[in-house]
Amino acid sequence: MLSLFSLPRRIPRLGPKALRGLTLTLLLGGSLTASAQTALRVNQTDHPLDAYAVGALRIALEYIEGDYEVEVGRDPITQTRAIERLEADQMDVMWLAxxxxxxxxxxxxxxxxxxxxxxxxxxxxxxKRQSRFDQVEDFEDLKQLTFGQGAGWPDIKILESNGLEVITTSKYDNxxxxxxxxxxxxxxRGVLEPWTELAAxxxxxxxxEDNLVLVYKLPFYLFVSPDKPELAQAIHDGLDQALAAxxxxxxxxxxxxxxxxxxxxNLKNRRPFPLENPTLTEETPLERxxxxxxxxxL
Incomplete structure (x- = not known):
């Protein structure tokens, strides 16, 4: 370990900017600790939505007062485990549909x-069944089709509440x-998903399918612990400012x-079928x- 006596005897000449910085450091002393960056802990898996959410969080931080940094973990954890970490204060921000x-x-x-x-x-x-979808002109035609979903998925309630028939399985690959x-x-599938899944x-x-699209409100939000309302408000304000700018x-x-x-x-050329989403809360900002x-x- 170096001591004062093992430091070089020749000290390099400092320019005016460096001297001012050194003087400021000496004057402020311990107050520099108080202005240290605040880490916001997140976990990013290899799913592309994770990278997108982290990028959106970084943009919000550009508009927030204070010195924040995003601290990214890369554990291959499930959504359930991520929620547990957030509740245990082992993470600060996560994202979910x-x-x-x-x-x-x-x-x-x-x-x-x-x-x-x-x-x-x-x-x-x-x-081989594309011709059947080509004949769908209205909602009554749509109701003649059957739709597959994973057991327990929230989309089941959305589809069924709009009169569509759903068949489920407990295994995603099935x-x-x-x-x-x-x-x-x-x-x-959400428009972000099918081509990656087909490649797999x-x-x-x-x-x-070529022509149709179901449309319902399904927000993808950042979430924090209920114990951190100030953080939630700050991030929301930052996102609003980024949107306005x-x-x-x-x-x-x-x-x-x-x-x-x-x-x-090719969304703009598809026939849209609007659906109601009964799983939304009353606070969903539909008016915005x-x-x-x-x-x-588009």
């Missing part, structure tokens, strides 16, 4: 990070084999994941039109 149940458990920052894009659902189908085999007609199942002759939309539309999904899904993507925006 929201519903009434999770908003009762955690504190939501009610700014839809994906502008509602998760609620635009297109279908994975067996391409859904791809079931739609290929005709156990149901369509597997609805190259053994199955599946495709994305055009910075947030620049990030949203400029993200490869979003740009690719909007291009490949600038928060939500519409087909007219």
């Amino acid at each position: 929201s519903n009434r149940e999770v908003e009762e458990q955690l504190l939501p920052i009610r700014f839809p990070l994906l502008k509602g894009l998760l609620g635009y659902r297109i279908f994975i189908i067996n391409p 859904l791809f084999y079931m739609v290929e085999g005709g156990r149901f007609d369509a597997f609805p 199942h190259p053994d199955l002759p599946l495709a994305v 055009g910075r947030f939309d620049e990030y949203f539309y400029g993200t490869d994941m979003i740009e690719d999904a909007l291009t490949r899904s 039109e600038e928060y939500w993507l519409t087909l007219d925006d």
Whole structure:
């Protein structure tokens, strides 16, 4: 370990800027500790939505008073485990597709990070059945189809409450084999999801349906612990300011994941079927039109 006596005898000459910085450091002393960065702990898996959410959080911090930094862990944990860490104060911020149940458990920052894009659902189908979808002109035609979902998924309640027939399975991978085999007609997926999923199942002759899209409000929020309302408000304010400045939309539309999904899904040329979402809370900011993507925006 170095002592004062082991330091070099020749001290380099400091310029005026360096001397002012050294003097300020000596004068402020311990007060520098008080101005240290505040770490916001998050966990980012290899799912592209995680990288997007971290990027959105960083943008919010650009507009927040104070010196924050995002501290990123990279554990391959489940959503349930992430919630447990947030509640145990082992994380500060996480993100989820929201519903009434999770908003009762955690504190939501009610700014839809994906502008509602998760609620635009297109279908994975067996391409031999495309002609059946070509004949869908109205909601009565849509109700003649059957839709696959994983057991316990919140979308089940949305689809069923709008009069659509849902067939479920407890295993996610089964859904791809079931739609290929005709156990149901369509597997609805958010526009960010189907091409990655099809690439992960190259053994199955599946495709994305050409013409239809279900549309319902499905917010994707940041969440914090209920014990941190000040943090929630600060992040929300930062996101609002970023949106007003055009910075947030620049990030949203400029993200490869979003740009690719909007291009490949061809949303603006699909026949939309609006659905009600009974899982939304009364506090969902539906009146904030600038928060939500519409087909007219494309």
